[in-house]
Amino acid sequence: MNQDEFGFRVRQALNDGAERLDYRTVLRLEQARRQALGRQRRAGPATVRLPALQLATAGAPPIDSGGGAWGWLRGAGLVAPLLALAVGFVAISHWQEELEIQRLAALDFAVLLDEGPLEAYADQGFGVLLQAEQRADR
Amino acid sequence: MATREELSEFLAGVERRAFKQAVFAVRDESHALDIVQDAMMKIAEHYGDRPAAELPLLFTRILQNATHDFFRRSKVRSTWVTLFSALNPDAEPDADPLETLEASGDTRTESTETSYEREQIVAIIEEEVAKLPARQREAFLLRYWEDFDTAEAAAAMGCSEGSVKTHCSRATHALAKALRERGITL
Amino acid sequence: MIDGGKRRAAARRLLLAAAVFAPALLLARPAQSQNTAPAGGPAWSQLSPQQREALAPLAGQWTTIPSENKRKWLDIADKYPQLSPEGKTRLQARMAEFARLTPEQRRTARENFQRAYELPRESRESAVEQYRLLPDDKKKELTERSQRKDAAKEAQKK
Numbered sequence: 001m002n003q004d005e006f007g008f009r010v011r012q013a014l015n016d017g018a019e020r021l022d023y024r025t026v027l028r029l030e031q032a033r034r035q036a037l038g039r040q041r042r043a044g045p046a047t048v049r050l051p052a053l054q055l056a057t058a059g060a061p062p063i064d065s066g067g068g069a070w071g072w073l074r075g076a077g078l079v080a081p082l083l084a085l086a087v088g089f090v091a092i093s094h095w096q097e098e099l100e101i102q103r104l105a106a107l108d109f110a111v112l113l114d115e116g117p118l119e120a121y122a123d124q125g126f127g128v129l130l131q132a133e134q135r136a137d138r
Numbered sequence: 139m140a141t142r143e144e145l146s147e148f149l150a151g152v153e154r155r156a157f158k159q160a161v162f163a164v165r166d167e168s169h170a171l172d173i174v175q176d177a178m179m180k181i182a183e184h185y186g187d188r189p190a191a192e193l194p195l196l197f198t199r200i201l202q203n204a205t206h207d208f209f210r211r212s213k214v215r216s217t218w219v220t221l222f223s224a225l226n227p228d229a230e231p232d233a234d235p236l237e238t239l240e241a242s243g244d245t246r247t248e249s250t251e252t253s254y255e256r257e258q259i260v261a262i263i264e265e266e267v268a269k270l271p272a273r274q275r276e277a278f279l280l281r282y283w284e285d286f287d288t289a290e291a292a293a294a295m296g297c298s299e300g301s302v303k304t305h306c307s308r309a310t311h312a313l314a315k316a317l318r319e320r321g322i323t324l
Numbered sequence: 325m326i327d328g329g330k331r332r333a334a335a336r337r338l339l340l341a342a343a344v345f346a347p348a349l350l351l352a353r354p355a356q357s358q359n360t361a362p363a364g365g366p367a368w369s370q371l372s373p374q375q376r377e378a379l380a381p382l383a384g385q386w387t388t389i390p391s392e393n394k395r396k397w398l399d400i401a402d403k404y405p406q407l408s409p410e411g412k413t414r415l416q417a418r419m420a421e422f423a424r425l426t427p428e429q430r431r432t433a434r435e436n437f438q439r440a441y442e443l444p445r446e447s448r449e450s451a452v453e454q455y456r457l458l459p460d461d462k463k464k465e466l467t468e469r470s471q472r473k474d475a476a477k478e479a480q481k482k
Contacts, residue, residue, distance in 0.1 A: 001324075003306070003307060003310045006310055006313075006314060006324065007278070007281065007282035007310065008282065009324040010263060010267070010278075010282060010313065010324070011282045011283050013259065013260045013263040013264075013324075014155075014158065014260075014263070014264070014267070014279075014283055015283075015408065016256065016260045016408070017158060017260045017261070017263075017264050018154040018155055018157075018158050019154070019407065019408055019411055020257070020260075021154055021157070021158075022441070023441070025157065025167065025171065026154070028171055028175075029153040029154065029157060029171070029174065030150075030153075032153075032171075032174065032175040032178050032179075033146070033149045033150060033153060033178055035175075035178075035179070036149065036175075036178035036179045036181070036182040036183075037142060037145060037146055037149070037182060039179060039182050039183050039186075040142060040145055040182045040183075040186035040187075041182065041183050041184060041185070041186035041187050042139075042186065042187055101392065101395050101396050101399060102399060104396050104434075105396045105397075105399035105400050105403075107434050107437070107438075108396065108400060108422070108430075108434070109400050109403055109415075110437065111418075111422070111433055111434065111437045112400075112414070112415045112418045112419060112422060113407075113411060113414060113415055114437065115253065115414075116437070116440060116448070116452055117452065117455075117456070118418055118421050118422060118425075118433065120436070120452060120455045120456075121432070121433040121436045121437055121440075122425050122429040122430070122432055122433045122436075123432065123436075123455075123463065123466075123467055124432050124466075124467045124470040124471060124474075125455075125458075125463050125464070125465070125466030125467035125469075125470060126436055126451070126455050126466075127432065127435065127436050127439060127470055128466045128469060128470050129451045129454050129455055129466070130436060130439045130440055130443065130448075130451050131439070132451075133443055133447040133448075133450060133451050134439070134442065134443060134447075136447070150402075150403075150406065151406065154406075
């Protein structure tokens with residue numbers, strides 16, 4: 001066997017090892033990746049302003065023309081920040097839901113790749129056996 | 139300029155190997171995670187605007203720097219690693235272990251192994267890779283796991299192509315010998 | 325007539341209240357029961373060829389899958405290309421069965437899987453072997469015992 005072939009075989013083993021990573025590690029790597037992507041450096045102009053903010057601040061009517069419920073808010077110059085807050089909260093809520101979906105996807109991915117029988121995993125009774133093993137371990 | 143998709147695809151493809159390589163270097167999974175996280179953040183923040191083709195080399199350098207930083211910060215190199223570095227002779231007076239491996243017959247063992255046996259073998263190979271001296275391990279993994287050619291590996295490691303070839307060949311011989319001694323046929 | 329200063333103070337209080345309560349209101353959306361949620365989300369024909377290749381075992385049931393679950397499966401489809409051939413085969417072999425489980429069963433499967441992986445390998449395998457050897461009626465007993473425990477815990481909370 002020459003060096004390249006040896007290297008190739010070792011590579012296969014290393015790839016196997018990389019594929020068998022603990023699902024918790026895989027999940028954390030994924031989270032790290034998404035965080036990093038959020039900070040990707042881009043050549044060019046800075047971040048786009050939120051449309052809601054633009055709508056709220058652009059063409060804001062003068063104080064005394066404000067009417068109805070929002071009139072006094074506009075007068076106090078608070079529509080824009082409140083709208084931004086609302087948009088922000090909606091964004092956080094979507095983001096949290098997105099995180100949860102990613103978490104479940106990583107978990108299900110691990111369950112599917114695992115060798116343990118699915119019918120066992122899906123059975124609450126199996127959980128009893130697992131808990132017994134947990135107690136035996138302590 | 140790498141698009142978000144290109145950066146995402148690159149990181150998704152490399153993250154598991156990067157984690158494993160960091161574990162080989164620092165022997166600790168949670169430190170390895172930190173190192174990979176740091177490296178991802180750095181490449182995105184400082185080099186996210188480079189063309190996609192430059193990402194592999196950049197990431198490797200960042201990862202290696204992060205690993206070396208870790209050792210510098212912790213000040214104490216793992217004695218385990220130092221011990222084995224000392225024990226790994228550079229010169230090979232006895233028979234070429236690669237030849238011995240081939241001579242031991244059937245090399246296509248995957249079909250007869252159980253998945254459990256395969257796991258054991260993989261674990262042993264990982265152990266022995268981790269025991270390699272740092273430069274040898276880096277050169278070997280860059281050539282055979284990251285598919286860098288000698289020039290790229292030299293650029294990544296900051297040394298000459300000749301050095302890369304030497305490190306690589308020493309790594310191969312050390313690995314082959316170690317695996318033979320542990321009864322592994324590849 | 326309320327003067328400007330008091331108006332601004334009231335507005336500030338409103339802002340503070342919004343800051344404190346709005347997240348709770350928005351995040352505490354009622355969890356969509358996966359049993360009754362409409363099967364929205366992209367149609368099978370709208371998926372990319374790569375996604376369809378990855379999720380092929382689900383083609384038959386795709387229309388019945390709730391939209392959040394569809395998003396989760398699409399996430400999984402993204403990870404598919406990185407697997408080895410053996411990994412791909414194993415993933416797909418279990419996919420259809422997993423998708424056919426009830427939401428309850430899937431929740432149990434995730435819990436059991438995580439519990440199993442807290443254990444060392446030998447304990448995990450021992451539990452699997454014990455389960456395999458159990459006759460069906462004993463399995464039922466165990467399941468019922470566990471469900472009774474859950475019901476008791478729920479009753480205690482109230």
